[in-house]
Each structure stands twice: as structure tokens, then as C-alpha cells.
Amino acid sequence: MSETTGFSTGAPLLSPEFQDMVDRCVELFKLDVVQGLAFAREPALASSRGIDGNPSKLGPIVAKRLTQLKPGGKRGRTAEATKIEAALSALYDSNVRSLARRYNVDVTAGKPVLAQVNKVQEFRFLERELSSEKRINSLHENLFDTRAELKSDDGADVETVMRRLAPNVNLDPTVMRMLADNIRPSIAVLPTGTIGGVVVPKPPIVVNKGLEFRIHQVKCVDETNPEWPGDDEIAMGAVAVADNGTTTKINEFMVRDDYDDGETKVYNPPRLLKSFSLSNVRYPADFLMVLALAEKDNGGMSDFLADLWEAIKDDVTVIIAAVSAAAGLAIGGAIGGTVGTAIGGPLGAIIGAVAGAIIGAIVGWIISALKDDIFTPQAAAVHLPNALSTFGGGSLTSPQFTVNYRDHGGHYRVYYSWKINR
Structure with a gap:
């Protein structure tokens, strides 16, 4: 799972x-x-x-x-x-x-x-957390609360697929399972070949090639204050963070310029905000979307968010590197050599969560002073253990999730989902 x-x-x-x-x-x-x-x-x-x-x-x-x-x-x-x-x-x-x-x-x-x-x-005080791989892994798991299943393209679970394939490729089932758990696109589909004079067909494994983040609805639960005169004009922007830590700005766009209480903008089909390539992903992999709404934005919201993200993420990494190195942890040297670049794996996901929480607090602090119309950003994340991952029941599309924005006396709710492409 x-x-x-x-x-x-x-x-x-x-x-x-x-x-x-x-x-x-x-x-x-x-x-x-x-x-x-x-x-x-x-x-x-x-x-x-x-x-x-x-x-x-x-x-x-x-x-x-x-x-x-x-x-x-x-x-x-x-x-x-x-x-x-x-x-x-x-x-x-x-x-x-x-x-x-x-x-x-x-x-x-x-x-x-x-x-x-x-x-x-x-x-x-972070030494205890950073010195325990078990604690890091447990914390990483706690960041994600909706379970998805690992299925093959024909619906069989991975264990069944591995046992089915092992005799054909002359590999121990456990070794085959290990390969699947660390599967790479270059070895994901074994070529047709001959073993001991027997023609071996391609294994029926289809790897994931892409991941999409889509918006379904943006609902006005409660219009911002003052509710009169004028309706809310709501824009959305985002920052996409790939598994290797690289960021992409999603330029802001107008969702709707006439929101009143209870009104909803529906995207049918869903609006694609970001498509991630899975062709060279090192699994397990985490993907993050930092989403911002603004009432009548003046432009530059996505730049603001992306610049904050990069600066804060790098400083969080520097702090963790310093503590790790001082404690003599191997992780300190590894992080120290990659400051400003990607930190993968469970710790990379934790750094992302920490940076996201800080951004939320900092933006919440400054919007009143600047009288900015941005709502406190929210984040959505997905964790893929390997190239065979699917969502519940073998579906390539996740259920719809929601994030809520409550600022300026208003309340907006965004409905989104993830989709895997094969």
C-alpha cells in the first residue's frame, strides 16, 4: 500500500x-x-x-x-x-x-x-528526528492520509504479477519483487527474448508515464467582506514542485469575476493545472502543488509564491544540514552538498511540508499589512511508491479532494484530483 x-x-x-x-x-x-x-x-x-x-x-x-x-x-x-x-x-x-x-x-x-x-x-532539538530513519519514514507516512493501491495494468496485485512473471524470466520471486519496488522506466518492460531456447514474451506490466493535477470546482462558500458593494473577482495561481524539488510557476488566471455566496465555477472537463513527467523519476516519489487564490489579483501572485517557496525551502535545508553535520549524521554531508537543489525521498517531502507551513504563516502575517488580496496558500501532495502505482481499486484517477481558504471574511473551497497517465 x-x-x-x-x-x-x-x-x-x-x-x-x-x-x-x-x-x-x-x-x-x-x-x-x-x-x-x-x-x-x-x-x-x-x-x-x-x-x-x-x-x-x-x-x-x-x-x-x-x-x-x-x-x-x-x-x-x-x-x-x-x-x-x-x-x-x-x-x-x-x-x-x-x-x-x-x-x-x-x-x-x-x-x-x-x-x-x-x-x-x-x-x-531536531537531532533526534534526523538520526532515526524509522522516525523520518513514519513522519513521512503521516503526511499522507488517503491510501492508494499498487496494481498491475490488468488488475492483479503486484505479488500475483511477480509470481506470474518470475518463472518466465528465471528470476526468484523475491528478487522480482525487489525489481518492481525500484522499477525504472528503462527496465520496467523487459524485452521479448530467449531464455534456454524458450521465447519469453514481454511481461504484462505497464508503467506510469505521467501525472496530472486537475481542478474540478472552485466554490464560494462565503463572499469576502465587505459583501456589498460588488462581487468577488477570484484569481488562482500555483507553484508545482516535482519529485526532484524543481519548481514550475503556474501563472494566475481568472476563475470567476462575479462570485456571490454559494456560487461555483465548475470545470467540465477538469482544468489541467500541471502535468508531471514520470519518465525519469526516482521512486518513491512525491509531488506537490502549492495553490493560491486572490480576490481581484493585480498580477505577479505566482511569481511571489514561487520566489517565497525557493527562498524558504533553501533556508530550511540549510538548517537541517547544519544540525545534521554537527551531530555527525551521514545525512548532513549529503544535504550540505546539495543545498539549493533537490532533496529527495522522505526527508525531501518533509522539507516541502515544513516550507509550505512556513509560507502559509508568513503570507498570513503580511497580507493584512500589505492589504494584499491573496488568501493563505494551501498545498496538495501525492506520494507514488513506484512506477506501478494506482489509486483505490486500480483506478488511474484519484477521488476528488478539497482545500479550503478562509481569509478576508470569506471562505472558498477548491476541489481537485490527480490522474495517472500510462
Whole structure:
């Protein structure tokens, strides 16, 4: 059996240790945002201190988003609210100043916030999680809550298929099962050949070639406030994260420009948001979609989301690498050599979940200050154990799942599914 699911960035099923990591990272990244906005607001500050450029990762991303926002919207965004000084004033409040004192961070320094913190000391509590493969695997499994089955193309379970094929190819059934569990497209379909003078037909195994993410409906459960005057104009954008960690922006599009309570936009056939190739996938493999809605978006929502994702994911990886290396774990060296690139397997999926949770919290924090119309992003994920995976009952299409968006006094629900192509 394997697992597939959509998990919400608002409440991923993380262990207490990784949830603690999320909470501390959110606090540090808040400091990073205000540091970056300060340097963007006063560029002379950097040059006067001999600093080469803005030390922050997230601040410039938020500043860029501000330039895309235009006055107006249902929340009465003024021209002043789109300026860096207004956002900085709103975000650098007593709580953030308290965080700076707690972590001993100077947000006017030319050193990045994360570099001012002893990462090993601050996140040492992760050692227990990272040192146990069993705990990592268990946590990974808990991220997915809907079970899918492993079936052959003719409906037989894998064990039956392996036993059926083993005599024909002169392989031990257990060895054949091991091959199936690590099946690659290059060896997935054994060629017709001759063994001991006997012609061996191609095994009846069809491997998965592609994976699609589709949207079925977007329902307005409750229109955003104020509900009068005017209807909601809802746009959607997304970031697709492949099994190897590479990201693709899904440019925003208008879902509907006249939403009222209870109204639904139905896509029939379903709207394809992303198609992943499975031709060179290293199994087991995880795929992630980070979805965002916005009321009357001004453009740039997908760029904003993708830039945040890359910056946060890389910093989460750096923290895990530092803790792992300090603890003498083999995983530390492996991660350290691939910072900024893909981290696969169960730990890669966990990093994705952590990054998604952080993005949800950070976006939720800044949307009120920026008076942005974005809803807190949500995520949907699927786990494929190998190239023979299907959903329940041997289906190539998953059931419909939902994610909910509750911001700005409104509530929207998105219905989606995954589809495997063979």
C-alpha cells in the first residue's frame, strides 16, 4: 500500500519537533522580511556601512510584491499602503522587536538574519528526528492520509504479477519483487527474448508515464467582506514542485469575476493545472502543488509564491544540514552538498511540508499589512511508491479532494484530483 493526499499548509501532520522548527523559522523569517524592507527603503544604509546589496532573501520578494499592488480592492487599499515605508511600519511592531531581542538579531546589520543565529544551538532539538530513519519514514507516512493501491495494468496485485512473471524470466520471486519496488522506466518492460531456447514474451506490466493535477470546482462558500458593494473577482495561481524539488510557476488566471455566496465555477472537463513527467523519476516519489487564490489579483501572485517557496525551502535545508553535520549524521554531508537543489525521498517531502507551513504563516502575517488580496496558500501532495502505482481499486484517477481558504471574511473551497497517465 502507498499513500496519497492533499495536506494543508495551515496544519500539516508534522511531529512536535518539526512543528517547533516551523514556529521558530516563522519568527526568524519575520525578522528577515523587515530587515530586507529596511534596506530596500533606505538603500544608502547599505552603502554607508560598506554592505554590498540587500542581505535579506525575503524582504526584496515582499518589496517586489508591493510594486505589483494597485490602490483599490474590497479592503480599501490606498496608494500609501502599497509603499515600502507603510508595510515596514506595519510589520515592525512590538512583537517583531521582541523577536529581535530574543534571537539577538540586528535587523540593520549587513549580515543575513539566519547567519546571525547559531543554527545548531537553536535547532538542536531536531537531532533526534534526523538520526532515526524509522522516525523520518513514519513522519513521512503521516503526511499522507488517503491510501492508494499498487496494481498491475490488468488488475492483479503486484505479488500475483511477480509470481506470474518470475518463472518466465528465471528470476526468484523475491528478487522480482525487489525489481518492481525500484522499477525504472528503462527496465520496467523487459524485452521479448530467449531464455534456454524458450521465447519469453514481454511481461504484462505497464508503467506510469505521467501525472496530472486537475481542478474540478472552485466554490464560494462565503463572499469576502465587505459583501456589498460588488462581487468577488477570484484569481488562482500555483507553484508545482516535482519529485526532484524543481519548481514550475503556474501563472494566475481568472476563475470567476462575479462570485456571490454559494456560487461555483465548475470545470467540465477538469482544468489541467500541471502535468508531471514520470519518465525519469526516482521512486518513491512525491509531488506537490502549492495553490493560491486572490480576490481581484493585480498580477505577479505566482511569481511571489514561487520566489517565497525557493527562498524558504533553501533556508530550511540549510538548517537541517547544519544540525545534521554537527551531530555527525551521514545525512548532513549529503544535504550540505546539495543545498539549493533537490532533496529527495522522505526527508525531501518533509522539507516541502515544513516550507509550505512556513509560507502559509508568513503570507498570513503580511497580507493584512500589505492589504494584499491573496488568501493563505494551501498545498496538495501525492506520494507514488513506484512506477506501478494506482489509486483505490486500480483506478488511474484519484477521488476528488478539497482545500479550503478562509481569509478576508470569506471562505472558498477548491476541489481537485490527480490522474495517472500510462
